[in-house]
Amino acid sequence: xxxxxxxxxxxxxxxxxxxxxxxxxxxxxxxxxxxxxxxxxxxxxxxxxxxxxxxxxxxxxxxxxxxxxxxxxxxxxxxxxxxxxxxxxxxxxxxxxxxxxxxxxxxxxxxxxxxxxxxxxxxxxxxxxxxxxxxxxxxxxxxxxxxxxxxxxxxxxxxxxxxxxxxxxxxxxxxxxxxxxxxxxxxxxxxxxxxxxxxxxxxxxxxxxxxxxxxxxxxxxxxxxxxxxxxxxxxxxxxxxxxxxxxxxxxxxxxxxxxxxxxxxx
Numbered sequence: 001x002x003x004x005x006x007x008x009x010x011x012x013x014x015x016x017x018x019x020x021x022x023x024x025x026x027x028x029x030x031x032x033x034x035x036x037x038x039x040x041x042x043x044x045x046x047x048x049x050x051x052x053x054x055x056x057x058x059x060x061x062x063x064x065x066x067x068x069x070x071x072x073x074x075x076x077x078x079x080x081x082x083x084x085x086x087x088x089x090x091x092x093x094x095x096x097x098x099x100x101x102x103x104x105x106x107x108x109x110x111x112x113x114x115x116x117x118x119x120x121x122x123x124x125x126x127x128x129x130x131x132x133x134x135x136x137x138x139x140x141x142x143x144x145x146x147x148x149x150x151x152x153x154x155x156x157x158x159x160x161x162x163x164x165x166x167x168x169x170x171x172x173x174x175x176x177x178x179x180x181x182x183x184x185x186x187x188x189x190x191x192x193x194x195x196x197x198x199x200x201x202x203x204x205x206x207x208x209x210x211x212x213x214x215x216x217x218x219x220x221x222x223x224x225x226x227x228x229x230x231x232x233x234x235x236x237x238x239x240x241x242x243x244x245x246x247x248x249x250x251x252x253x254x255x256x257x258x259x260x261x262x263x264x265x266x
Contacts, residue, residue: 023201024058024258025235026099026148027051031174031262033152038091040150042099045084050203050235051260053083058146060085062102068095068156094153096174102164103144106250110134123247141245141253148260149173163189165240165255167198167224176263178231184224188240188255192222196238200226203233228263235260 027043043051044058057080065073075087091097106126108119112134119129130137143164151174160168167184176182186193201213218224218238228234239256246253 022046022048022055023050023235023237024101024144024146025051026058026101026146026260027233028099028148028150028260028262031148031150033091033150038152040089040091042087042089042148043084044086044101047083049206050201051233052206055083057081057083057085058101060087060101062100063087064098064100064102065089066098066100066159068093068097070159073097089150091150091152095156096149096151096158096172098147098149098158100145100147102146103142104164105142106139106247107142108137108139108249110137123249126247126249139247139250139252141247141250143253143255144258145256146258160187160190163246165193165238165257167236167238167257167259173259173261176228176261177266178228178263179266181225181227184226186218186222186224186238188242189244192218192220193238193240194218194220194222196222196240198224198226198236198238201235201237202230203235231263231265233260233262 024046029041044060045053046056046058047054060078063075065075067073073089075089078087079085089097089099105122108130110117110130112131121129145164145166155172155174165188167186169182169184171182186196186198196218197215198218199213199215205211216224216226235258237258239254241252241254243251244253
């Protein structure tokens with residue numbers, strides 16, 4: 001029994017980190033469509049395998065859909081179940097839609113009478129929720145953006161965000177081809193984010209011996225070059241930490257980004 005336990009622990013330690021990490025993701029039923037008033041159904045979940053529902057559903061409180069003309073689009077048939085959330089997106093006009101779930105808030109840790117406490121919430125609730133006699137108080141500003149892109153008909157330009165971390169693509173994000181190299185630019189608050197590791201994880205890991213993930217690093221101008229090894233759905237993620245928090249309560253900011261892309265055959 002002891003020998004079997006040691007073998008099991010050794011195997012667990014040797015597993016790739018990507019295989020064990022819980023990731024939050026959006027998964028569209030299709031990324032390129034045509035026809036009269038097509039719809040896309042999107043799954044949203046948190047899991048340790050891409051893209052399978054085996055952990056928790058993603059909450060849709062921060063869901064935003066921006067249409068080709070820059071206006072907001074209302075999701076239809078939103079539902080949250082045991083392992084996933086789902087919603088439908090009507091594509092009423094031609095062009096590219098940005099689907100994103102964003103969060104922007106604070107987390108904190110502190111001690112009361114020697115006992116460690118943790119808190120998560122909105123900046124406006126910080127003062128009333130955190131005791132004045134809290135010791136070893138440490139607050140972090142957390143920005144998270146998860147997104148995917150869907151195009152009806154001809155692709156259109158995507159307006160960049162002004163805050164947080166994101167990938168901007170010189171190649172349109174719904175026109176990615178296996179075997180070809182895509183150049184993104186990683187930006188933080190609209191400025192190039194240099195020397196940041198970007199992880200690329202293909203879906204379908206359940207049916208492979210290896211996860212197949214790899215990492216690239218942004219250069220001095222934030223450029224990130226990704227050559228897609230094969231067709232399929234991919235998850236791309238990055239995170240940075242700095243001291244540029246928008247909230248006075250936090251001295252540290254953690255900004256993260258995750259996106260789902262579909263890569264087509266040559």
